[in-house]
Amino acid sequence: MVFYEKLVPLGEELKELLAKEAKAQGVPKLVFSPSEIGGFELTVEAPKPVEPESEPERVEPGWAGDDDVCYRSGQRSKASQKQIENSAGGFVFQVSDETRVRRYLIMGTTGGTFYISEKELAIENLADLMRIIDQGEAAMVLREIKEISLGGRNPKQEPVMFALALCAKYRIGHLHSSGLGSEAAKLYANYLKAMHAAALELLQSVCRIPTHLFMFVDFAQKVAKHSGIPKGSTGWGRAFRKAICDWYAAKSPRQMAMAVTKYGKRGGWSHRDLFRLAHPTLNYSADDDQFLEREQIYHFIVKGELAPRKRTFAQAELDLLEQKPTEKQLDSEEKSEALNLIETYKSLNKDSAEQDVVVAIKQKGLVREHIPPELLNSVPIWKALLDDMPMTALIRNLAKMTAINVIDADNVQLVCGQITNQEAIYKSRIHPMQILVAHHMYRSGKGDKGKLTWGPKVEIVAALEKAFYTSFKNVEPTGKRYCFAFDVSGSMCQSVLGTTITAREASVAMGMIGLRTEQNAETVAFCDALEEIPWKKEWKLDETCDYFNKLRFGATDCALPMVWAKEQKKKFDVFVVFTDNETYYGKIHPHDALCEYREASGIHDARLAVMGMCANQFTIADPDDAGMMDFQGFDPCFPQMLADFALGRI
Numbered sequence: 001m002v003f004y005e006k007l008v009p010l011g012e013e014l015k016e017l018l019a020k021e022a023k024a025q026g027v028p029k030l031v032f033s034p035s036e037i038g039g040f041e042l043t044v045e046a047p048k049p050v051e052p053e054s055e056p057e058r059v060e061p062g063w064a065g066d067d068d069v070c071y072r073s074g075q076r077s078k079a080s081q082k083q084i085e086n087s088a089g090g091f092v093f094q095v096s097d098e099t100r101v102r103r104y105l106i107m108g109t110t111g112g113t114f115y116i117s118e119k120e121l122a123i124e125n126l127a128d129l130m131r132i133i134d135q136g137e138a139a140m141v142l143r144e145i146k147e148i149s150l151g152g153r154n155p156k157q158e159p160v161m162f163a164l165a166l167c168a169k170y171r172i173g174h175l176h177s178s179g180l181g182s183e184a185a186k187l188y189a190n191y192l193k194a195m196h197a198a199a200l201e202l203l204q205s206v207c208r209i210p211t212h213l214f215m216f217v218d219f220a221q222k223v224a225k226h227s228g229i230p231k232g233s234t235g236w237g238r239a240f241r242k243a244i245c246d247w248y249a250a251k252s253p254r255q256m257a258m259a260v261t262k263y264g265k266r267g268g269w270s271h272r273d274l275f276r277l278a279h280p281t282l283n284y285s286a287d288d289d290q291f292l293e294r295e296q297i298y299h300f301i302v303k304g305e306l307a308p309r310k311r312t313f314a315q316a317e318l319d320l321l322e323q324k325p326t327e328k329q330l331d332s333e334e335k336s337e338a339l340n341l342i343e344t345y346k347s348l349n350k351d352s353a354e355q356d357v358v359v360a361i362k363q364k365g366l367v368r369e370h371i372p373p374e375l376l377n378s379v380p381i382w383k384a385l386l387d388d389m390p391m392t393a394l395i396r397n398l399a400k401m402t403a404i405n406v407i408d409a410d411n412v413q414l415v416c417g418q419i420t421n422q423e424a425i426y427k428s429r430i431h432p433m434q435i436l437v438a439h440h441m442y443r444s445g446k447g448d449k450g451k452l453t454w455g456p457k458v459e460i461v462a463a464l465e466k467a468f469y470t471s472f473k474n475v476e477p478t479g480k481r482y483c484f485a486f487d488v489s490g491s492m493c494q495s496v497l498g499t500t501i502t503a504r505e506a507s508v509a510m511g512m513i514g515l516r517t518e519q520n521a522e523t524v525a526f527c528d529a530l531e532e533i534p535w536k537k538e539w540k541l542d543e544t545c546d547y548f549n550k551l552r553f554g555a556t557d558c559a560l561p562m563v564w565a566k567e568q569k570k571k572f573d574v575f576v577v578f579t580d581n582e583t584y585y586g587k588i589h590p591h592d593a594l595c596e597y598r599e600a601s602g603i604h605d606a607r608l609a610v611m612g613m614c615a616n617q618f619t620i621a622d623p624d625d626a627g628m629m630d631f632q633g634f635d636p637c638f639p640q641m642l643a644d645f646a647l648g649r650i
Contacts, residue, residue, distance in 0.1 A: 039185050077091060086583070097132045097140070107615040124616075167195050172196060197239065210259050211266045236278070261341065293336045357378075361385055362387075402454040419467050432472060442456055524560075569601070576642065591608075
C-alpha cells in the first residue's frame with residue numbers, strides 16, 4: 001500500500017502541528033476548515049455545549065437510595081472529570097477513538113438505540129469519523145477498515161463502505177485551491193490527498209463483490225456532493241475512475257462473467273452505469289491470451305449481449321480488424337467458459353424447461369441469482385443448486401428449501417453437514433451474526449417479511465447452532481474464574497443491526513461462547529436488581545434465549561455484578577459485562593465497584609471486560625485502568641481477545 005505508507009507520516013506531522021499551534025494560541029484544540037478565499041485555515045474547535053451548574057436535581061425514588069425523595073447522586077453524578085453523560089442521564093467514560101471507529105464499523109447505526117434514533121446515531125458517528133480524520137488519524141481509520149473487512153468481522157457492509165467512501169472523498173472539492181493558504185494548510189491538503197489515494201488502494205480488497213462496489217460508489221457520490229465539488233460535477237476524478245477500471249481489470253474472465261450476471265443491479269446501480277462514468281478501456285496485447293474474452297464481457301456490460309465470436313469470422317473479415325487476434329486468443333474466446341456462462345444465462349427465461357435448467361446448473365455452474373424467479377418453486381432446480389451452494393446462500397435459503405420440501409429425510413443430514421462444515425464456514429467469511437439471525441428466523445417458522453411459512457426441522461436448528469459456535473475460531477480454556485453478567489434492562493430490548501434479534505438475545509448468544517469454553521464460570525442477569533442464572537452447559541441456544549427473554553426488565557445498574565460478588569464473597573478473576581453502557585440507576589459507579597471488589601476479595605488484578613452492544617460513545621470501563629477493557633459486540637474475534645485479556649496478554 002504505497003499511499004498508506006505516505007499517509008502515516010503525514011498524519012503524525014499533522015497531529016504534532018495541531019498540538020503545537022493549539023499550545024501557542026492557548027486554546028484546547030484547533031482544526032482545519034475550508035477558507036472563504038480558498039484552501040484551508042486553522043480554526044478553534046467549537047466545544048460541546050456544557051449545561052450550567054444548577055441546584056441538585058430531584059429525581060424519582062430509588063435512583064440514588066431508598067429514600068422517598070432524593071437528589072441526583074450515584075451514577076447520575078460525575079465520579080471523574082473524564083466522565084460524560086450518557087443518553088439515559090448517567091455518567092460514564094468516553095471510549096477511545098479507535099474503539100469508536102471499531103464500534104461503528106462492526107455494529108453500524110441501523111435501528112438506533114432505545115434512547116436515540118437511527119438518524120441521530122448516524123449523525124453522531126459521522127461527526128466523530130470526520131473529527132478523527134481531521135485530527136490526523138486517517139491511517140488508523142483505514143487500518144481498521146481493512147482489518148475488520150478482511151477478517152469478516154462486520155455483519156453488515158454499509159458501515160465499512162461508508163467509512164471507506166468518506167476517506168476517499170472527504171473535502172475533495174476544496175482541494176482544487178489547496179495551493180492557497182499557509183504551509184500548515186498545505187500540509188493538511190497533502191494529508192487529505194494521501195488519505196483519498198490510500199482509500200482507493202483498498203477498493204480491490206474491501207469491495208469483494210459488485211454489491212460492495214455499488215454501495216461504495218453510491219456513498220462516495222453522496223460524500224462528494226457535500227464536500228465542495230462544483231455544481232453539476234459527478235465527483236468522478238481521474239484517480240476515482242482508474243480505481244473503478246482497475247477493479248474490473250483485476251478479475252479473470254470467469255470471475256467477471258459471474259459478477260456481471262449474478263449481480264447485474266444492486267441499489268439502483270448497474271455495471272453499465274459504472275462503465276458510463278469510468279470509461280474503461282482495454283489495451284490490446286498479443287501476449288494476453290484472454291483479451292478477446294475480456295473484450296466480449298465489456299461489450300456485454302455495455303450492450304447487454306455478446307458479439308459473434310471471432311473464430312466464426314471469414315478470413316477477409318479478420319484481415320479488416322485493426323488489432324489482429326492471435327490463434328491463442330481465438331481459441332480462448334471460442335472455448336471460453338466465461339462466455340458460455342453468459343450465453344447460458346441469457347438463454348434462460350420463465351418458459352425454460354425444468355430439465356434444461358437443471359443441466360445448465362450442473363454444467364455451467366449457475367447459481368440461484370441466474371434462475372428466472374418464475375422457476376424458483378421447482379424442487380429439482382433447487383436440488384441441483386444445493387449440490388454446490390455457497391455457505392452464505394445456503395444459510396439464506398434454508399427456509400425456502402424447507403417450505404417447498406427440497407430438504408427431506410433423504411438429504412437433511414447432507415444439508416446439516418454442509419451447514420456445519422468448518423472449512424466452508426471460514427472460507428465463506430460468513431459472520432456469526434448472520435448465522436444467529438438465520439437460526440432465530442428458521443426456528444420461528446416464518447419470516448419477518450412476506451408470507452412464507454415452513455415447518456422447522458430440528459436437525460437444521462441444531463446444525464445452525466453448531467455453525468454459530470464454529471464461526472468463532474476455537475479458543476482454549478484459560479482456567480480463570482469468570483462472572484458473565486448480562487444487562488437485561490429495558491434498553492436491551494432494542495433490536496440490533498436491523499434484525500428481529502434484540503440486544504439482549506445477541507449478548508446471550510455471544511456470551512455462550514465463553515460459557516461453553518470456560519470450566520469455572522457463573523452467570524447473572526441484572527437491571528435494577530440482580531438475578532443468578534442456573535445456566536448449564538447442556539442448555540441450547542434457543543432455550544437460553546427463551547429463559548432470558550422471560551426475565552423482568554427495569555432500569556440499568558451496571559455496578560451490580562461487582563457489588564453482588566463483593567457481598568457474596570465470590571472469587572472472580574474476570575467480570576464480563578454485556579451492556580449498551582446506558583447505566584444510571586446505582587449508588588456507585590461500575591469502575592468504583594470493581595475497585596472495591598478488588599480490595600475486599602484480595603484479587604487485586606480482577607479484570608472487567610465490557611462488551612458494548614451499541615455503536616455509541618459510552619463505556620463503563622475506566623480508560624486509565626489497564627484491568628478494564630472495551631470489546632465490540634458481534635465481533636467474531638471476541639472469544640480469543642477475551643482469553644488474551646483474561647491472561648494478561650493485552
